[in-house]
Amino acid sequence: MSASPQTPQSFAVRRIGRINWMGVWTMYAKEVRRFWKVATQTIVAPAVTTLLFLAIFALALGGGGRTTWEAPFSAFLGPGLIVMAILQNAFANTSSSLIIAKVQGNIVDVLMPPLSPGELTFGYAMGGLTRGVVVGIAVTLLMLPFVPLTLSHLWAILYFGVSAALMLSLIGVLTGIWADKFDHTAAVTNFIVTPLSLLSGTFYTIDRLPGAWRTMSHFNPFFYLIDGFRFGFLGRADSDIAVGVAATLAINAILWLACYALFKRGYKLRY
Numbered sequence: 001m002s003a004s005p006q007t008p009q010s011f012a013v014r015r016i017g018r019i020n021w022m023g024v025w026t027m028y029a030k031e032v033r034r035f036w037k038v039a040t041q042t043i044v045a046p047a048v049t050t051l052l053f054l055a056i057f058a059l060a061l062g063g064g065g066r067t068t069w070e071a072p073f074s075a076f077l078g079p080g081l082i083v084m085a086i087l088q089n090a091f092a093n094t095s096s097s098l099i100i101a102k103v104q105g106n107i108v109d110v111l112m113p114p115l116s117p118g119e120l121t122f123g124y125a126m127g128g129l130t131r132g133v134v135v136g137i138a139v140t141l142l143m144l145p146f147v148p149l150t151l152s153h154l155w156a157i158l159y160f161g162v163s164a165a166l167m168l169s170l171i172g173v174l175t176g177i178w179a180d181k182f183d184h185t186a187a188v189t190n191f192i193v194t195p196l197s198l199l200s201g202t203f204y205t206i207d208r209l210p211g212a213w214r215t216m217s218h219f220n221p222f223f224y225l226i227d228g229f230r231f232g233f234l235g236r237a238d239s240d241i242a243v244g245v246a247a248t249l250a251i252n253a254i255l256w257l258a259c260y261a262l263f264k265r266g267y268k269l270r271y
Contacts, residue, residue, distance in 0.1 A: 016114060023115045024123055031127020035093055042089070042131060047138040050085045054078065054143065057203055068205060069236050071148075078147040079230040080202035083164050085139045087222065090132030091168040091175070091193055094124050095185045098176025107269060117263035121173065121256060128169025129162065136161055149233055156232030156241065163248045164225040168193070170255035177262050177269065196222045206238050221251050 016023075035042040058074040068076040101107040110120070143149065151157075175188045200222035206214050217223050224244035231237040237244075263269070 020114055020116070020119055023113055024119045027110070027115065027119065027123030028126050028130075031093070031097060031123060032130050034097060034127070035131045042093075043135055043138050046085050046089050046135050047142050050081050050139045051142055051146075053081055053084075054146065058147075069234060071234055074147045075149060075234065076205075076230070077203065078143050078149055079233050080200075080226045082136050082139050082143070083161070083222075083226045083229045084197045084202055086132040086136040086161060086164045087168045087197055087225070088189075088193065089135040090128045090165040091172040091189070093131040094128035094169050094172030095175040095179070095188070096172075097124065097127070098173065099179050099182060099185050102176070102179075102269075103181065111266075111269060117260050120263045121170075121259045124173050125166060125169045125256070125259070128172055129165040132165030132169065133161065136165070151233065152235035153232045156228055158232075159245065160225050160228035160232065160248070163252060164222075164229065166252050167221065167225070167248065167255065170252065170259055173259045174255065174262065177259075177267060180268070196220055200226050201238060202226055221247065224248055 054074065054077060058077055066073040098107070101110060115123070140149070171188075171193070175185055179185045179188075199217070200220050201217065206217045206223070209217065218239065224239065224247050227237050227239050228241055228244040228248070231241055
């Protein structure tokens, strides 16, 4: 007797649609779990380091009894340090994620799934944004016992805090795509991110700068982020807040389109 033919198995086909929601969520969750698993290194350590900056500049260097804009110097300094921590950690998350994947050769695990360039950009950018915001919240909570932070404009705190995290997250994506080795990402950190952070009015008002340096500060996008974020607490700013909103919105849009274009082209990602 001949064997009866086997009935072919039927497989359910998942329809993705215009947006791969499951893929985007998986991508975002991977990025968040990546830094959350080592929270002591990625969240606690930056928060403690920021408090050391506060102690040095507000106490050890004689800032304890000083005032800026008729507010205690620590209240002026605190928001700037929070944004600086957000900037550095949002950048570190995305740039390190991409360069590690490229160096270890597992970037293919991200490129092979049915994820569009826009979905890849969103997943990486939101992961870096989340780390930046989480670090910012951690720094704020640790500062509260020592810094008299007051709430003046909540919208400015939310907008400029999120904008800062998004901007550096996107810059980190661009750096990770461009970089071929860890030295490249370190160079961007040391020669671009850190100098722009320190020269953005974190520790001083730009009113005290000479004319040429004051003008140059207005070309530093980090200045608008810190100035706007500080405005949310103190209700006073060095620049026009409307200009800061427009500038940061435009820069983030340009950075997003640049990341999208590089993912779509596969620049330094497909060999």
